[in-house]
Structures are given as structure tokens and as C-alpha cells.
Amino acid sequence: MQLASISKLENFVDQEVTLRGWLYNRRxxxxxxxxxxxDGTGHVQCVCFRPDMDPELFARLEKLTYESSIQVTGVVKKDERSQGGFEIGVKDVKVVxxxxxxxxxxxQEDTPNIDHLLDNRHLWIRSKIPHATLRIRNEVVQAIRDFFYEREFILVDSPIFTPNACEGTTNLFEVDYFDEKAYLTQSGQLYNEATCMAHGKTYCFGPxxxxxxxKTRRHLTEFWMVEPEMAYAGLDDVMDLCEDFLSYVVERCLTRARKWLDILGRDVTKLENVTKPFPRISYADACAKIIEKRAQLLASGSDDEKRIAKDAMTEPGDDFGAADETIIGMIFDKPTMVHRYPKSIKAFYMKADPQQPEYALCVDVIGPEGAGELIGGGEREDSLDNLLAAIKHHKLPEEAFKWYLDLRRYGSVPHAGFGLGVERTVGWICGNPHVRETIPFPRLLHRLSP
RNA sequence: UCCUCGGUAGCUCAGCGGUAGAGUAGGUGGCUGUUAACCACUUGGCCGUAGGUUCGAAUCCUACCCGGGGAGCCA
Known part of the structure; x- marks a missing residue:
């Protein structure tokens, strides 16, 4: 018995093989x-001819239920009539x-009822679209690891249980940690700042x-983030890294996962366009462009465009909302690096631009095609005094940051990094606007199972 | 939390005051090249839950439950 996988059938033409898998459809x-x-690697048509087979087996196969597990033995044939170009001339089937x-x-390819599909996520992942999406996720994750490994970043993961809110901004999940309060991490960044002072270039990669x-298409309560951090680096280094990194990940999907992009029906020309350099634009200039585009859309846009424009900003000052990001995505057809946001709307550890202290040395990378914010990062405050002042200004408990402040006491250097949301990146590459389909078992506001 | 849309057969949906419908899946039969196969027949329902209006409610009203989309916040 020669075992084979469906993805490797071209190596077995005219040979007898055994395939192990599940019945996807029957005609x-x-x-x-x-x-x-x-069989997990692909789909293949297996042809049974009644006169050549055991009548009892044939009758059983005619009624075999979907998703029954079966082991098919037969001869691999090249045949244009079959999707994929190969089919199996069946000799025997063992129903497992x-x-x-x-x-x-x-x-069926009708509009799915997403609620039902998510309730049955454990089975839905067998279907073609979710299956291909998770294959893209696999390629993205592998590309991320390879990228940082090749560039000599050291994987140093940060803890999931944390004693306090890292940035004091978002709501955290509280857990009981032996009668003490602990929180599930919202970012490994502060720990990365410690590890990069030990290893030079580090990254963490976890949930x-x-x-x-x-409750939007861009949010999960549990998601994966990759966060690199570099000692002796500034904002420009981070932007260079963002460009190299995103174009590498996209290129890897194009070369090594194209089969899955094709199944998803992805327009790959949009991805082939993701090459260096990416547009770099300051927050102030981006606001001006958004406001200009907003007026233009309101005057002569489609109904959809008018709806987006209505929600967009009318004057600089705030962080970008969903509509603002969408408009940035309309103006540029590549991931766009918006740098130097107002310091007041960013986290306490962001370093001020010495040239214009009301702006922070930070960057958000906004994906095209409505992908939204893929990356947020920047240069960190490296002065002890400035950091103490920022902690006080943000009304954060200084005691909790004692170890973090030590990093500025003992050999502080300029350093910078970013965080990339894996699900948003996978969604963008797949052309799927919903992050819930880019992770095997999504955790959402109203969904904790399966 | 707010705005908005929805819950009818295993699944996808139609019906929007007058006997509960279709497609698909399941069942029975037919067909040697099907591609979501096709053809014929057929099983299958507490119309989200609880009240109310009415001679009569899946349909109208009220409350509640469950979800989708969007906003805020963020990756």
C-alpha cells in the first residue's frame, strides 16, 4: 500500500495509491x-464504476453520508475532466x-448564516474557504518567524499574566491569581524594552x-500580536523595518501560498503591488488630505462614500477613526505609514519629537482596501525624567513601573519597535474584512465557544 | 453603552391578518463523465420566548432573550 496526499498526486500518475481523508461530496x-x-491537503474526485466493484460496497458508497472518514485505494489518472487535473480510478474504499x-x-455558496457557522466552527474549518484562510495564516505566521530569525531578532516571549495595566488605557481581563489580582496581557511591549536591552533585537509573538x-469586523477579545523591539534605533529605523517586514510577509504568501489565495478568489495584483517604498506621511499632512478627500466625497461620491465621509474627521486633533483609515486606504494603494501623531492621544511611553514636542515619534501603518491599522509603533521615551513626568501626567501608579524605570537608570539608549495584529494582516492578505475568520476559534464579545 | 437589521424545516430563505411554502440535505426509483450533477416521487415545523389586540396572529402591538452589521476604543 502506497500512501499519498492529494497535494502530491502529480508524483503518482498511473500508480496505485491509498488516500486517507473524508467524503466532501458525492455525485x-x-x-x-x-x-x-x-484529506486536508486538497480535494480530488474519486471515480467508482459499478461493474468493476463489489456490489455491496458500491451500494454502501452510494449512500455514504457527508464527512464520513474513508480510505480510498485506486490508480492516479491525469484527466482534464476532473477539477485539479487528476482523479482516482477507485479499486477499493474502506469506510473508517x-x-x-x-x-x-x-x-453551498449561498450567503452563509455567520452565527450558525461560528456555532459550528469546529466543523466549518473543514470547508474550503476557512481551510484556505487558515493555510494563509500558517504562511503568515511562518513568514513572520523566518523574517525575524533571518534578521537576527531573538524570540523572547513576554508573560501573559501581568500585575497591572501596561498602558492604563484599555479594559483588561481580570483573573484571580492566588488571591491577588492579575490581568491578561494587552501588549508585551514594556517587557520587550527590557529584553532588547539584553539581546539587542528581540520580538515576542503570542496572544x-x-x-x-x-463589536466590529476588526476586533477580537483574544488576538495574536507580533512585537519587535530594537535597541539603538529610532522612528526611521522602525519605518524601514515595517516596510521590509510587510513586503516580505506578502511576498511569501504570493510565492508559497498562492494556491490558497486562488481558492479564496483573492485579486493578487493588489498584493503584488505591495512593494517598497511605502508612502510616509505625517499626521498633520494626513489630516489635511483626509479633510480634502472628505469634502470631495461629500460633493461627488457614491452613497457609500458619502456615508464614510460623514464619519470622517473635520479638523486635526483626534486619533483616526474607522472612516479616516478607510479614506487613507482610498488615497494610497499601498500600506501607508502615518507618523508623528499628537503626543496627547498616544501612550505615556511615546517619545516626543525634539523638533516639535507636541507630536510623538510614532507610526501607524494603515493597510489598503479597508484593512485598517495593521501596525502601531514608534520610538520610546528613553529619559528617566521625562518618563517620570509622563507617568505622573497620565496618573499612572509609579510603583508599578519601578522595573520599567530601571531600564532608564541602567544604560538607557534610544530604542523603538512596533506591534502588528496578525488577524488583521491575515484578513487583509486574504481579502476578508472579518478578523473572526482568520483565527481558528475566534473569541468575540458574545462568543466564547467552541 | 448607542444606532441599525434580523430570529420560519437539519441548512439557506420566501410568506407580512384567513389551512405552513420553496431550494437543499435525508428517503425511494432512474441514468457510463458528473462538477453546488440532473429527472420523478417523498419524509420533515411549538414560525426566538412571554403577554396583548382580533372571530382568527408566523404576520399587528408591548416586553424580554439570542445574534448580525456599524459607532466609540483599539492591533
């Missing part, structure tokens, strides 16, 4: 029976486990938690 045509088998009737997920009651 009968008189003495012919077509079984569509999936016959599935129950009423498999909850229908094979992150936000207890915000956000």
Missing part, C-alpha cells in the same frame, strides 16, 4: 459514482467511520487580550 450517474475526497446524518454545514466591548 451519482448511473453506473458511475463520483466521490469527492478531501460513517458520519451521522445532518452534517450541520451545507456545501493578547482586550476586554473592550467592541
Amino acid at each position: 451519482g450517474k448511473g453506473k458511475l459514482l463520483f466521490l469527492i475526497l478531501r 467511520s460513517e458520519a451521522e446524518e445532518n452534517y450541520p454545514i451545507a456545501i 493578547t487580550f482586550r476586554a473592550e466591548k467592541s
Whole structure:
């Protein structure tokens, strides 16, 4: 018995192989029976011809339920009539486990009921679109690790249980830690600042938690973030890294995961366009462009565009909302690096621009096609005195930051880094606006299971 | 928390005061090249929950429950 996988059938033409998988679909045509088998690596049509087979087995296969696990033995044939170009001339089928009737997920391309699909996420991930999406996630994650490994960043993961709010801004999940209060991490950044002083260039890569009651297509309560941090680096170094990093990840998906992009129906020309350099624009200039575009959309845009424009900013000062990011995405067709936001709207550890102290040395990378904010980062405050003042100004408990302040006491250097949201990145690359489909088992405001 | 849309067959939906419908899945039969196969017949329902209006409610009203989309906040 020669085992094979569906993705490698071209190596077995005219040979007898055994495939192990699940029945995805079934079509009968008189003495012919077509079984569509999936094995995790792909789908293939297996052709059963009644006169050539055991009558009892043929009769059983004609009624075999969807998702029954089966082991198919037959000869690999090149055949243009078959999707994928290959099919199996079936000699024998072993039914490993016959599935129950009423498999909850229908094979249809109609508008799905997302609630039902998410309730059955444990089964839905078998279907083609979610399956391909998770293959893209796999490629993105592998590309991230390879990118940082090749550039000699050291993976030093940060803790998930933390004693206090890192930035004091967002709502955290509170857990009981042996009669002490602990919180699930919302960012590994402060710890990265410590590890990069030990290793030079580090990154952490793990889950992150936000207890915000956000109910939008861009939010999860549990999501994955990759956060690099570099000692002896500034804002420009971070922007260079963002460019190198995002273009590398996209390129990897194009070269090594194109099959899955095709299944998703992704317009790859949009991704092929993601090459260095990316536009770099200051917050102040970006605001001016948004306000200008807003007026133009209100005057002569479509109804959809008018609706977006209405929500966009009318004067600089605030952080960007969803509409502002969408408009940035309309103006530029590449990920766009918006730098130097007002210091007042950014976290306490952001360093002020010496040239214009009311702005921070920070950057957000806003993805095209409505992907939203993919990256947030910047240069960190490295002066002990300034940091103490910022902690006081933000009314944060100084005691909790004692170890963090030590980093400025013992060999402080300019340093910078960023955080990238993995699900938003995967969603953008897949052309799927909803982050909930880019993680195997999404955790959402109203969803904790399966 | 706010705005908005929705809950009818296993699944996707129509019906919007007068006997509960279609497609698909399931069942029975037919077909040697199907691609979401097709053709014929067929099983399948506490119309989200609780009140109310009415001779009569899936349909109208009220409350509640559950969810989707969006806002704020953020990656």
C-alpha cells in the first residue's frame, strides 16, 4: 500500500495509491459514482464504476453520508475532466467511520448564516474557504518567524499574566491569581524594552487580550500580536523595518501560498503591488488630505462614500477613526505609514519629537482596501525624567513601573519597535474584512465557544 | 453603552391578518463523465420566548432573550 496526499498526486500518475481523508461530496450517474475526497491537503474526485466493484460496497458508497472518514485505494489518472487535473480510478474504499446524518454545514455558496457557522466552527474549518484562510495564516505566521530569525531578532516571549495595566488605557481581563489580582496581557511591549536591552533585537509573538466591548469586523477579545523591539534605533529605523517586514510577509504568501489565495478568489495584483517604498506621511499632512478627500466625497461620491465621509474627521486633533483609515486606504494603494501623531492621544511611553514636542515619534501603518491599522509603533521615551513626568501626567501608579524605570537608570539608549495584529494582516492578505475568520476559534464579545 | 437589521424545516430563505411554502440535505426509483450533477416521487415545523389586540396572529402591538452589521476604543 502506497500512501499519498492529494497535494502530491502529480508524483503518482498511473500508480496505485491509498488516500486517507473524508467524503466532501458525492455525485451519482448511473453506473458511475463520483466521490469527492478531501484529506486536508486538497480535494480530488474519486471515480467508482459499478461493474468493476463489489456490489455491496458500491451500494454502501452510494449512500455514504457527508464527512464520513474513508480510505480510498485506486490508480492516479491525469484527466482534464476532473477539477485539479487528476482523479482516482477507485479499486477499493474502506469506510473508517460513517458520519451521522445532518452534517450541520451545507456545501453551498449561498450567503452563509455567520452565527450558525461560528456555532459550528469546529466543523466549518473543514470547508474550503476557512481551510484556505487558515493555510494563509500558517504562511503568515511562518513568514513572520523566518523574517525575524533571518534578521537576527531573538524570540523572547513576554508573560501573559501581568500585575497591572501596561498602558492604563484599555479594559483588561481580570483573573484571580492566588488571591491577588492579575490581568491578561494587552501588549508585551514594556517587557520587550527590557529584553532588547539584553539581546539587542528581540520580538515576542503570542496572544493578547482586550476586554473592550467592541463589536466590529476588526476586533477580537483574544488576538495574536507580533512585537519587535530594537535597541539603538529610532522612528526611521522602525519605518524601514515595517516596510521590509510587510513586503516580505506578502511576498511569501504570493510565492508559497498562492494556491490558497486562488481558492479564496483573492485579486493578487493588489498584493503584488505591495512593494517598497511605502508612502510616509505625517499626521498633520494626513489630516489635511483626509479633510480634502472628505469634502470631495461629500460633493461627488457614491452613497457609500458619502456615508464614510460623514464619519470622517473635520479638523486635526483626534486619533483616526474607522472612516479616516478607510479614506487613507482610498488615497494610497499601498500600506501607508502615518507618523508623528499628537503626543496627547498616544501612550505615556511615546517619545516626543525634539523638533516639535507636541507630536510623538510614532507610526501607524494603515493597510489598503479597508484593512485598517495593521501596525502601531514608534520610538520610546528613553529619559528617566521625562518618563517620570509622563507617568505622573497620565496618573499612572509609579510603583508599578519601578522595573520599567530601571531600564532608564541602567544604560538607557534610544530604542523603538512596533506591534502588528496578525488577524488583521491575515484578513487583509486574504481579502476578508472579518478578523473572526482568520483565527481558528475566534473569541468575540458574545462568543466564547467552541 | 448607542444606532441599525434580523430570529420560519437539519441548512439557506420566501410568506407580512384567513389551512405552513420553496431550494437543499435525508428517503425511494432512474441514468457510463458528473462538477453546488440532473429527472420523478417523498419524509420533515411549538414560525426566538412571554403577554396583548382580533372571530382568527408566523404576520399587528408591548416586553424580554439570542445574534448580525456599524459607532466609540483599539492591533
